[in-house]
Amino acid sequence: MHERLSFYIKRDSPLHRLNPLTKLTLIFGLILPAFLVPFYWTPHLLLIVVVFPLAFLGRVQREYFAASARLILPVAGFLFVMQALFIPGGETVLAKAWFLTLTKESLMFAFANAMRIMVMVSSFTLFMLTTHPSELMSDLTQRGLPGQFAYVIIATLQIIPQMQAKANTIIAAQRSRGLDTESSFARRIRALVPLVGPLVFGSLVEVEERAIAIEARGFTSSRPKTSLREIVDRPLDKGLRWFLLFVMLAALLSRIWFS
Amino acid sequence: MKLFDSIKKDFNTMTWVLIPVAIAINVVMGQIVVVLRLPVYLDSIGTMLVAALCGPWAGALTGTLSNIIWGLAIDPNAFPWWPVAFFIGLVTGICANAGLFKTIWKVVISGFLVALTAAIVSTPIAVYLYGGITASGSSFITAYLLQTGRGVIEAVFSTNFLVEPIDKISTALLAFAIIQGLSMRFVARFPRPQNIEIQEGGGRTQLWIALVVVVVLILIAAFVLVRILAPSG
Numbered sequence: 445m446h447e448r449l450s451f452y453i454k455r456d457s458p459l460h461r462l463n464p465l466t467k468l469t470l471i472f473g474l475i476l477p478a479f480l481v482p483f484y485w486t487p488h489l490l491l492i493v494v495v496f497p498l499a500f501l502g503r504v505q506r507e508y509f510a511a512s513a514r515l516i517l518p519v520a521g522f523l524f525v526m527q528a529l530f531i532p533g534g535e536t537v538l539a540k541a542w543f544l545t546l547t548k549e550s551l552m553f554a555f556a557n558a559m560r561i562m563v564m565v566s567s568f569t570l571f572m573l574t575t576h577p578s579e580l581m582s583d584l585t586q587r588g589l590p591g592q593f594a595y596v597i598i599a600t601l602q603i604i605p606q607m608q609a610k611a612n613t614i615i616a617a618q619r620s621r622g623l624d625t626e627s628s629f630a631r632r633i634r635a636l637v638p639l640v641g642p643l644v645f646g647s648l649v650e651v652e653e654r655a656i657a658i659e660a661r662g663f664t665s666s667r668p669k670t671s672l673r674e675i676v677d678r679p680l681d682k683g684l685r686w687f688l689l690f691v692m693l694a695a696l697l698s699r700i701w702f703s
Numbered sequence: 704m705k706l707f708d709s710i711k712k713d714f715n716t717m718t719w720v721l722i723p724v725a726i727a728i729n730v731v732m733g734q735i736v737v738v739l740r741l742p743v744y745l746d747s748i749g750t751m752l753v754a755a756l757c758g759p760w761a762g763a764l765t766g767t768l769s770n771i772i773w774g775l776a777i778d779p780n781a782f783p784w785w786p787v788a789f790f791i792g793l794v795t796g797i798c799a800n801a802g803l804f805k806t807i808w809k810v811v812i813s814g815f816l817v818a819l820t821a822a823i824v825s826t827p828i829a830v831y832l833y834g835g836i837t838a839s840g841s842s843f844i845t846a847y848l849l850q851t852g853r854g855v856i857e858a859v860f861s862t863n864f865l866v867e868p869i870d871k872i873s874t875a876l877l878a879f880a881i882i883q884g885l886s887m888r889f890v891a892r893f894p895r896p897q898n899i900e901i902q903e904g905g906g907r908t909q910l911w912i913a914l915v916v917v918v919v920l921i922l923i924a925a926f927v928l929v930r931i932l933a934p935s936g
Contacts, residue, residue: 450776479832519780526836530846531855557834568779577775592719593768599723600772607727611735625739632739633918637911639735644748644881647724652892655720664716 450601451511451572459502459570463681464580465587466688471567473688477695478563482702484552487559495566504573508566511573516565520558527554577601583675591669595658607647614642713758713894721757721893725749726769730777743870743921750788751795751817751878755804756893759796766792783832787825794820795875799898804879806900807912814875815868822863829859841866869924876913 459467474494478487499508528551536548581594615625618638624631625639662669728749736745750769754762766788774782798804798813829837829845835855836842841862848858882890882899890896 515778515780523833523836526842526846527834530836530849531834532849532852553834561833564783565779568774568782572775572779592714595719596722596726596768597772597775599720600726600768601776603723603727604730604772604776607731608734611731615735615738630918632741633914635739636735636741637914639739640732640877640881641884643731643735644728645884647728648721648881648885648889651717651720651724652889655716655892658720659716663719 450577451507451569452576453504453507453573454576455503455574457501457503457574459498459504459574462574462684463675463677464575464583465677466681466684467571467575468580469685469688471571473691474567475564476692478560480695480699482699484556487556487563490563491559491566495563495570498570502570502574504570507573508570511569512562512566516562516569519565520562523561524554524558527557579673579675582671582673583677585669586671586675592663595663603647607643610646611639611643614639710758710760713761715894717892718753718757718761718894721753722761722765722768725753725765726772728752729765729769730773741921743873743917745870745874745877747788747791747871747874748878748881750792751875752881754792754795755799755878755882755898756890756895757796758800758895759793761894762792762796763789764792766790783828784825786828787821790820790824791817791871799895802898804882804898807876807879807916810875810879811872811916814872817875818867818871819864821871822860822867825863825867826856826860829863830856835859865924865927869920872920873913873917876916880913 462470474490478490499505502508528546531550531553537545538548538551539546578598581589581598585591585594618635619625623635623638625635626632726749729746732748733744733746736743747766747769750762750766753765767785770781770785770788774780794817795804795813798816803809803813803816829835835849835858836845844865845858845862848861849855853861883901885901887896887901890899890901
């Protein structure tokens with residue numbers, strides 16, 4: 445059996461116990477203020493005062509910082525350097541070299557922007573570290589999301605690792621027959637056909653069997669379906685969601701008022 | 704209600720089962736391309752496949768979920784780009800309904816239209832969310848255009864317009880080649896088999912033609928890039 449593909453870390457923490465929908469609202473309650481509130485310090489403060497403590501509250505700080513170092517920091521760093529150097533504008537020139545000019549304004553703009561991206565990607569990462577995909581899907585189906593959507597997401601998370609394994613097998617098999625996947629550009633392009641063909645056609649053949657199998661299990665039936673797990677929705681969750689909705693609205697209003 | 708009914712008809716069980724496989728094809732192809740170190744993404748082959756076989760809305764859904772799952776499972780940086788994937792699926796489906804997925808030259812036109820849409824949709828995301836320069840390698844072109852004194856929106860759009868056609872036309876051709884390799888009996892089980900014409904025994908030849916066109920496109924792009932990035936003077 446293959447592992448299901450996800451970031452999820454199984455722990456017991458206040459963040460894990462929150463309802464998935466609440467955590468989904470939390471993501472947007474962080475992203476919207478970071479992008480909308482027109483004060484320079486907003487994204488920085490959000491990251492330090494809200495996102496980092498949340499990682500500790502969810503007891504996933506080690507995984508969160510590891511993921512940040514691997515996924516978020518390189519992107520944010522790249523953005524920062526590129527934007528600081530290449531976004532035109534600004535009067536206070538700090539440094540000048542060759543055709544590049546570094547101004548105070550572009551530096552500040554680039555830093556705030558990198559921080560916004562950090563907040564955005566961090567909140568998604570935190571969500572995925574503390575929420576199991578099937579928990580999210582069960583909850584959303586109980587709230588009225590059609591079961592087909594839940595099927596698509598969960599099935600995909602299972603199919604991708606299987607397909608990756610299949611792709612690795614095919615690459616290894618074709619290499620052992622002498623397929624060249626490493627030399628010149630033209631050869632690498634030609635290697636695409638013997639790799640893609642078996643992979644794609646093999647996967648498409650299974651589609652029909654799957655369709656028959658799930659149809660036999662009442663996939664298209666419109667009767668209400670029961671769920672194996674009940675997801676709790678506490679009053680705390682409801683309160684938090686209203687609070688976050690208020691925060692998002694306030695962010696939107698501050699944008700309209702101050703600019 | 705007529706529109707709603709026609710959308711509903713596009714989502715039969717085969718569609719719902721094809722979508723996860725298509726998303727997996729998107730993801731795994733994206734990774735094979737990285738292994739082979741090719742300068743394209745090719746990460747929407749599955750989306751175009753669904754759009755051609757099951758109509759624009761199924762394609763749009765595949766694209767959107769594809770980005771969500773990419774973000775969920777592999778790289779959270781993929782989330783903000785879901786509208787681009789949505790429109791790639793939608794426009795491919797509309798093209799396919801208009802009969803633009805039947806012969807190889809029409810597929811090139813579809814690919815170009817999709818690329819144009821993708822360039823238009825991704826520009827505001829790049830400008831307003833990322834401030835113009837994004838994390839992809841093509842940002843170096845944007846940065847260069849910014850230095851030559853062009854506006855942010857113009858620079859981002861020109862970059863996208865330069866990069867997208869090669870990727871999207873290649874993707875459309877590969878999706879077409881895959882469809883050519885399927886049997887008519889299999890295609891007939893999907894909601895829109897009339898979008899597709901299969902020439903008997905053409906699968907392999909089509910795939911080769913598609914690849915040759917892809918190589919030529921990449922070479923043209925490389926040439927254009929060198930010309931643009933060369934110091935003017």
